[in-house]
Amino acid sequence: MHQLLDQTIGHIACELPGATRVFHANRLDFCCGGDKTLREAMASRKIADPGPIVMALQELAGQQTLDGRDWRKxxxxxxxxxxxxxxxxxxxxxxxxxxxxxxxxxxxxxxxxxxxxxxxxxxxxxxxxxxxxxxxxxxxxxxxxxxxxxxxxxxxxxxxxxxxxxxxxxxxxxxxxxxxxxxxxxxxxxxxxxxxxxxxxxxxxxxxxxxxxxxxxxxxxxxxxx
Missing domain, CATH: 1.20.120 (Four Helix Bundle (Hemerythrin (Met), subunit A))
Known part of the structure; x- marks a missing residue:
């Protein structure tokens, strides 16, 4: 859990396919606020329990990449x-x-x-x-x-x-x-x-x-x- 919490939200959005859907659902800014860690982003939204968001992100592992491909490549x-x-x-x-x-x-x-x-x-x-x-x-x-x-x-x-x-x-x-x-x-x-x-x-x-x-x-x- 701590590994995800200490990564920037922009990095997670790039690295983890489907993460942007989780961020949208929880009102977390991964574009302009992409340089904040996930922990900092949740704190700014006053989200006290990181568990559900982290679990949702973990469940996305292995799914299709952003927009059907990894745009970093x-x-x-x-x-x-x-x-x-x-x-x-x-x-x-x-x-x-x-x-x-x-x-x-x-x-x-x-x-x-x-x-x-x-x-x-x-x-x-x-x-x-x-x-x-x-x-x-x-x-x-x-x-x-x-x-x-x-x-x-x-x-x-x-x-x-x-x-x-x-x-x-x-x-x-x-x-x-x-x-x-x-x-x-x-x-x-x-x-x-x-x-x-x-x-x-x-x-x-x-x-x-x-x-x-x-x-x-x-x-x-x-x-x-x-």
Missing amino acids: ASPGELIDHILTRFHDKHREDLPELIRLARRVEHVHRDHHACPRGLADHLAQMQQELESHMMKEEQVLFPMLRRVDAAQVPAPVAMMRFEHDQHGEALDRIDQLTTEITAPSDACNTWRGLYAGLRQLREDLMQHIHLENNILFISAQDLHAA
Whole structure:
């Protein structure tokens, strides 16, 4: 047990297939907070008993690797292609619909005590920031990494890490506006559909950041150090 507790949560997410599902279920940040040990991550969430989480992680040993493969063994180009199609394209597809649903929920249920007031505007701001971030990656950083032009990598990587932290803060704000994305018992189907989409967005964005922070960028920094 102690061996897992003293490993960083980002390392566990890379090393143990399926671990990200356990972290999502327990609200443990393995992307922006990937440099914390599992013990520290649980302490920050006020999880007193590590046993169930450690047992769940141990049961995952031997299962399929992340997204069906171990992305640490992929070339930068392969991982970049995966990030572009699995995450960049999906964020661009999902966010407009989530904004539309949020505006409808806020309009129809504006008098409900649990109405997520301000959610649509927050998602619209997230959309703008994500689009700007993804364009920087697509036009500047990713082409560098495809060329393995390590001498130019550190500054863009540092900027992307900083913006990833901001995306993590934006996800925290969604939790605040939605009671941790928990719909009230009398929520309509539109409201429930919105929250299902928000949970998927959170999972996708955290996975997206994890692959870049804990795998792609680490590889780039190792190349620069060499």
